[in-house]
Amino acid sequence: DAGVIQSPRHEVTEMGQEVTLRCKPISGHDYLFWYRQTMMRGLELLIYFNNNVPIDDSGMPEDRFSAKMPNASFSTLKIQPSEPRDSAVYFCASSLGKGKGQPQHFGDGTRLSIL
Amino acid sequence: EDQVTQSPEALRLQEGESSSLNCSYTVSGLRGLFWYRQDPGKGPEFLFTLYSAGEEKEKERLKATLTKKESFLHITAPKPEDSATYLCAVQAGNYGGSQGNLIFGKGTKLSVKP
Numbered sequence: 131d132a133g134v135i136q137s138p139r140h141e142v143t144e145m146g147q148e149v150t151l152r153c154k155p156i157s158g159h160d161y162l163f164w165y166r167q168t169m170m171r172g173l174e175l176l177i178y179f180n181n182n183v184p185i186d187d188s189g190m191p192e193d194r195f196s197a198k199m200p201n202a203s204f205s206t207l208k209i210q211p212s213e214p215r216d217s218a219v220y221f222c223a224s225s226l227g228k229g230k231g232q233p234q235h236f237g238d239g240t241r242l243s244i245l
Numbered sequence: 246e247d248q249v250t251q252s253p254e255a256l257r258l259q260e261g262e263s264s265s266l267n268c269s270y271t272v273s274g275l276r277g278l279f280w281y282r283q284d285p286g287k288g289p290e291f292l293f294t295l296y297s298a299g300e301e302k303e304k305e306r307l308k309a310t311l312t313k314k315e316s317f318l319h320i321t322a323p324k325p326e327d328s329a330t331y332l333c334a335v336q337a338g339n340y341g342g343s344q345g346n347l348i349f350g351k352g353t354k355l356s357v358k359p
Contacts, residue, residue, distance in 0.1 A: 134288070172351040173289075173332070186346070221288050228345040231277035231296055231336070236288030 132156070134237035136222050142243045148210040151240045153222030154203055159235075161228050164197055164207050165221040167239070173221070179205065180228070212244045247272045247337050251350035258323055258357050266318040266331055266353045274338025276345065278316050280309050281332040283352065289332055323357045330354045 135154040143149055155162045163178040177187040182199045190197070194213070199205040209216055219241050223234040250269045258264055270278065277296055281289035293302045295311040302309050306327060308319045318331055334347040 173334075173349040175346055178346075223288075230345075231294040232345075233279060233291040233294060234347060235291060236281075238286070238288045 134222055134224055134235055136220075136237035136240050138240060139238065140241045140243075142245065143212060144245050145213055146211045147244075148208065149212045149216075149242060149244075151207040151220050151222075151242070153205045153207070153237060155205070155222070155224030156226075156235055157203070159224035159226050160202075161225045161234075162199060162205050163223040163225075163234060164205070165223065165236075167219045167221060176207070214244045217242055217244050247335065247348050249333055249335055249348050249350035251331075251333050251353050253353060254351070255354045256356070258320075258355070260324055260357055260359050261322050263319070263321045263323070265320070266355070268316040268318070268333030268350055269314060270316070270333075270335045271314075272335045272337055272348070275335060276338045277336040278311055279334040279336070279347065280307075280316070280318055281334065283330045283332055320355070323355075325357045325359050328355055328357045 137152045160181050164176040165173050166176055167173045176189045177197045178185055179199045195209055197207045219239045221236050221239045223236045225232050225234045248271045252267045277294050279294050280292040282292055283289045293309045298313045300311050306321050310317045330352040332349055332352045334349045337346050
């Protein structure tokens with residue numbers, strides 16, 4: 131079975147440019163999560179969706195970050211304008227429900243470098 | 246504040262040398278404690294969920310245990326292919342939109358030399 135698919139795997143761009151990260155969750159999963167991973171802070175939840183609706187975006191660092199989920203099989207995380215401190219690995223994860231003990235399944239991430 | 250601390254940050258073992266990784270946590274109403282494995286350039290891969298103190302789960306050379314304040318991941322006779330970063334996460338039991346969210350530790354990087 132296909133897992134969570136993210137694209138691109140790597141993105142290098144200059145400061146000030148718009149960056150769009152993409153995610154396809156596991157088919158049938160109703161929750162989708164966006165995380166950011168850095169050496170200093172580890173894995174941090176940015177935002178999550180339930181049935182395509184954003185539920186908790188309290189982890190989104192600034193208004194420069196936005197996320198959408200237009201349908202059950204696609205989500206985007208956009209940074210505009212990008213800054214060097216946004217450099218990190220961004221992961222998308224999905225799960226079937228969010229009940230007790232329900233694991234999240236992760237994609238392989240997008241490594242983002244802002245010059 | 247919900248918090249997860251993993252130790253050590255890095256661990257080097259010889260093949261066959263058993264050891265344990267620690268995950269200490271404080272959380273309001275633990276709903277579950279998760280162990281993940283992360284290989285370089287990959288996303289975290291789910292290993293185990295533990296729900297209550299005293300519970301144990303095993304998979305090949307790995308055994309996870311849980312107490313009211315910490316979890317251990319025991320690695321018995323490790324092999325080089327067990328080299329990875331092991332992440333611990335707790336599932337929060339507080340109410341509202343953040344209920345059920347995972348809070349991750351920073352991980353333990355395990356290296357097993359042949």
